[in-house]
Amino acid sequence: MNGYRIQGKWKNDTLYYGIRKDSLGIYTGEMNRYAIANGYGNYNAGKGNYSEGFWKNNQRNGFCFSIRPKQKIRAGEWKNDKYYGERVNYTSNRIYGIDVSKYQHEIGKKKYGINWNQIRIISLGKLSKKKITGNINYKVSFAYIKSTEGKSIYNKYYKNDYNKAKAAGIRVGTYHFFSTTSSATQQANFFLKKSCFHKGDFPPVLDVEPSHEQIAKMGGAQELFSQIRTWLHIVERKTGVKPVLYISQMFVNRYLPMAPDLKHKYQFWIARYGEYKPDVKLAYWQLAPDGRVSGIHGEVDITVFNGYQSQFSDFVDKHTIR
Structure with missing residues (x-):
C-alpha cells in the first residue's frame, strides 16, 4: 500500500492501526485506511532519531516529543511537523x-x-x-x-x-x-x-x-x-x-x-x-x-x-x- 510494508489491524475491513515500514524508518500507531499516520503513534528513524505523540497526515500535530542525537528532547506542541515548544498552563x-x-x-x-x-x-x-x-x-x-x-x-x-x-x-x-x-x-x-x-x-x-x-x-x-x-x-x-x-x-x-x-x-x-x-x-x-x-x-x-x-x-x- 503506497509503497509501504504494513502489519495492521482492521475493523470492518478498514485499517486503523499498524506497523508501517518505509525507506526511512518504522511508524507504529494509529493510521487511516491509506496507512497515513493519524492519531497517536511513534516513528523510529534509527540512529537515535525517535518521535512519539499525535500525528495528522503523516506529520506531528499536537503534543509530541522528539529525540535526536546530541540534542535535548523537544517535548511540546507541534503543528505540521514544526516544533513550537511547550505550551504552559x-x-x-x-x-x-x-x-x-x-x-x-x-x-x-x-x-x-x-x-x-x-x-x-x-x-x-x-x-x-x-x-x-x-x-x-x-x-x-x-x-x-x-x-x-x-x-x-x-x-x-x-x-x-x-x-x-x-x-x-x-x-x-x-x-x-x-x-x-x-x-x-x-x-x-x-x-x-x-x-x-x-x-x-x-x-x-x-x-x-x-x-x-x-x-x-x-x-x-x-x-x-x-x-x-x-x-x-x-x-x-x-x-x-x-x-x-x-x-x-x-x-x-x-x-x-x-x-x-x-x-x-x-x-x-x-x-x-x-x-x-x-x-x-x-x-x-x-x-x-x-x-x-x-x-x-x-x-x-x-x-x-x-x-x-x-x-x-x-x-x-x-x-x-x-
Whole structure:
C-alpha cells in the first residue's frame, strides 16, 4: 500500500492501526485506511532519531516529543511537523516573578511609588495567547530590580525597591543593562559598586538587548560576545555565582549559536511574547511585557520560573548568593 510494508489491524475491513515500514524508518500507531499516520503513534528513524505523540497526515500535530542525537528532547506542541515548544498552563501553582526599573516609578510626568506589601499579579497581559486555568491572582515569588546601565547610568529607585521588596518577603535579584558603547570592564565595575549582593539574593543578570546596527557598529557578534564574557567573569568572581543572561528570542535564533560556550555554561532568561515556552536552557521566561500587578502603576514585565516548587527550591539552594 503506497509503497509501504504494513502489519495492521482492521475493523470492518478498514485499517486503523499498524506497523508501517518505509525507506526511512518504522511508524507504529494509529493510521487511516491509506496507512497515513493519524492519531497517536511513534516513528523510529534509527540512529537515535525517535518521535512519539499525535500525528495528522503523516506529520506531528499536537503534543509530541522528539529525540535526536546530541540534542535535548523537544517535548511540546507541534503543528505540521514544526516544533513550537511547550505550551504552559498558567495556574497559581507556577512560580512567578517581575522586573522593575524607574519606568514603574515615572510614567509620563507623574511619579509613583511601589507598595511592595500589596504585590500580586492580576493580569498576564494581552500581547499573546495564554492558556489560563482559574483566576489570575498570583503570588510574586521573586523580583529583579534594575541597578545600572552602561558605565554611568544608575536607577535612583533601586536601593529603596531592593530593601522594601526583601522586607515584604520577596526574593530579590539585581540586573544591569548592557551598553555597546562602553567597555565591559567599566560596566561590570560600575554595576558591582552600585548594587547590593546579600545572602539568598538571586544571581545577577546581564540584560543584553542590542540592535543589529549596534552589534555591527561595535565590531560584530564575536566582539559583543567577548565583551559579554568579560562582564560575566568579573561579576562572577566578585559575587561567587554565575550570572544569568537576559536575551530576546531573536537574539537566541540569530546570534547565540555563535557562542556555544555561553549556551553550555550559563542559564538564560528569555523574553518571548508568544504562546509557547522557549526551547533553550532556561532559568526564567519573560512571557509578557504588559502585565498588571497590584501595588504598581502601569504595565509590568511578568516572568515565570522554569519549573515548579521542587525545582524552584533546588534553584534557590544551588544558584543564589551565599
